[in-house]
Amino acid sequence: MIRILLAEDDSVMREYLTRALERSGYAVTAVDRGTAALPLIEAEHFDLLLTDIVMPEMDGIELAQKVADIAPTTRVMFITGFAAVTLRAGQAMPQARVLSKPFHLRDLVMEVDRLFESETASGGL
Template structure:
């Protein structure tokens, strides 16, 4: 499949470099130099993955991610000079799927783009569990594993790709406890620095979306000292 990659970056040298490497890898590439134009493209074009800078004119990367998550469910990779853990956690909490800091290796960017596309669009390949109508139903929640959508009481809930992966892992085995490292590996294919805090953030964000009372969750339970499970 010829995926379309959006680059939202105001440094022209970086744009040229990324565009060269991505097109050489067979991707269709669209570029913009501000967050507002990026959001218009995401709304109106078929974008399969976005590479987003944080510091951009008209609309910064954080706001772009927030607004994107209101309308589309696509992988988002942040490429930023901001390298503090707090910056990474904020970006992931807002809905990004990956975070790379500048300066960067173009080959690593290509590898991360391929990995995120593979994880998101081929998530269910090889899955030995078959669900009727491709739906997993737990209580009021229905996770559609073909459309990659979540509904509660018939209303769609917008979740990020990483939130989908976590929820799919838990919902496929209700009652089973997963450690944070297992959740991270299922979500990302590997462990990374500060993964425990990142998983906590994702779980918190999911609870805010699916629970009637996130402080007293009905679905996602914390098993102290072990990890998380979802109740049937």
């Protein structure tokens, strides 16, 4: 099963995203800030870091850069409601996908599905 670490400081958004991804067959561990995600990345394997960019304590870009050092095979997808930070995220992590808020939950699930399509089709996971 594909494991997702979700870092989202908005509790309502975190709950909606977790529910939508779990209903689609993903295992989701959700935290409310980047600093809470780091110990999990160090201790466990995650296939995807799904992170908001603008969060207190540590933003999603800094979190993604640390995850790239700790767990380089973990893919990254950013979610943001701030258009200005989208460009910064693309420059800092060019291989990461960025999904801008507002988005429909169906769109999020489709993007995550696309990330893992080739592995699941070929039995790579």
